[in-house]
Amino acid sequence: MRLYGKDNLKQQLDLTAKSGRLPHAILLHGEHGVGKRTLANYIAKLFMCGPQPCEQCHVCTKINANAHPDVIFVKRECGGKYNLDETGKGGLVSMRRIMESVAIKPNDGDIKVYIFEDSDEMSVQIQNTLLKLIEEPAPFLRFVFTCENTDTIIETIRSRVTALEVPCASENECAQCLIDSGNDPEQALSLAKTMSGNIGKCLDIISGEGDTVFMDTAKKIADAIARNDGFAAAAALSEQTGRAEFASVLGYLTEILRDALAARCGTTLNSCGRQQAKAIADNHSEEQILDMLDAVFKVTADASLNLNVALTASYLTSKLI
Numbered sequence: 001m002r003l004y005g006k007d008n009l010k011q012q013l014d015l016t017a018k019s020g021r022l023p024h025a026i027l028l029h030g031e032h033g034v035g036k037r038t039l040a041n042y043i044a045k046l047f048m049c050g051p052q053p054c055e056q057c058h059v060c061t062k063i064n065a066n067a068h069p070d071v072i073f074v075k076r077e078c079g080g081k082y083n084l085d086e087t088g089k090g091g092l093v094s095m096r097r098i099m100e101s102v103a104i105k106p107n108d109g110d111i112k113v114y115i116f117e118d119s120d121e122m123s124v125q126i127q128n129t130l131l132k133l134i135e136e137p138a139p140f141l142r143f144v145f146t147c148e149n150t151d152t153i154i155e156t157i158r159s160r161v162t163a164l165e166v167p168c169a170s171e172n173e174c175a176q177c178l179i180d181s182g183n184d185p186e187q188a189l190s191l192a193k194t195m196s197g198n199i200g201k202c203l204d205i206i207s208g209e210g211d212t213v214f215m216d217t218a219k220k221i222a223d224a225i226a227r228n229d230g231f232a233a234a235a236a237l238s239e240q241t242g243r244a245e246f247a248s249v250l251g252y253l254t255e256i257l258r259d260a261l262a263a264r265c266g267t268t269l270n271s272c273g274r275q276q277a278k279a280i281a282d283n284h285s286e287e288q289i290l291d292m293l294d295a296v297f298k299v300t301a302d303a304s305l306n307l308n309v310a311l312t313a314s315y316l317t318s319k320l321i
């Protein structure tokens, strides 16, 4: 199985698995869309099929179809939210229930893999509850955690897991992945470029969950901010014809400005406009960027009221440049 843009990481994992030293608890971190879930499934196959997953046996096929009874995506089981106790709403499974189920032996083979996606969303209390589980696991238990940011993972967990950063694919690798899954080569290349090689975000757009037009406009505005070009910023802002469009653009712009702040702090960037974010960070202070975010928030909040696009565009330009 090809893991686009992750050849080194895959090789490292394959070798470790071959030597029988694959850690029982692994933390995968990387930005949204980078392929953490695909990799978590791959690791489950390493644990359950073997050092070189065959992709054909019933274990591999079930894992690929997200249907293996012993590969448990905890967040999904919990209804998309980590709760320590039952919430009473729709009988969602709680973390406590999950933790009770951990003692039950595997259904199908001799390994059970628990995958905790978005583990940076788990409260400190929940993380503490998990601690004992990771420390003294039953011999059949394996854990994979995924998160965008390791900052909110408590130190006691971090010190007990093997953390691996999941790298973004290059634009070419990303395009190849899209082409191999049946997309038009030209569109694949241009999308891969827009999303800086983030395969998941490209797939979101292909499935209609994102919009490159709004993203491109947000990037144009960010470019203008970086160059202190008020005219270009006003022009890009005024391109919007309605409130919904305006709100979408501002949503992407917020992500880019947050990235600009992250660039100043030296942390990981996640937005569609990382290049622009870096350029803004190069010639603006944190305080200036916070002011810009403030102005965008203010307009976004007002957008539900009576938004006049032209007036708002000129107001925002004055705050951004």
Ligand SMILES: [Zn+2]
Binding pocket: 049, 053, 054, 055, 056, 057, 058, 059, 060, 061
């Ligand atoms: Zn297999």
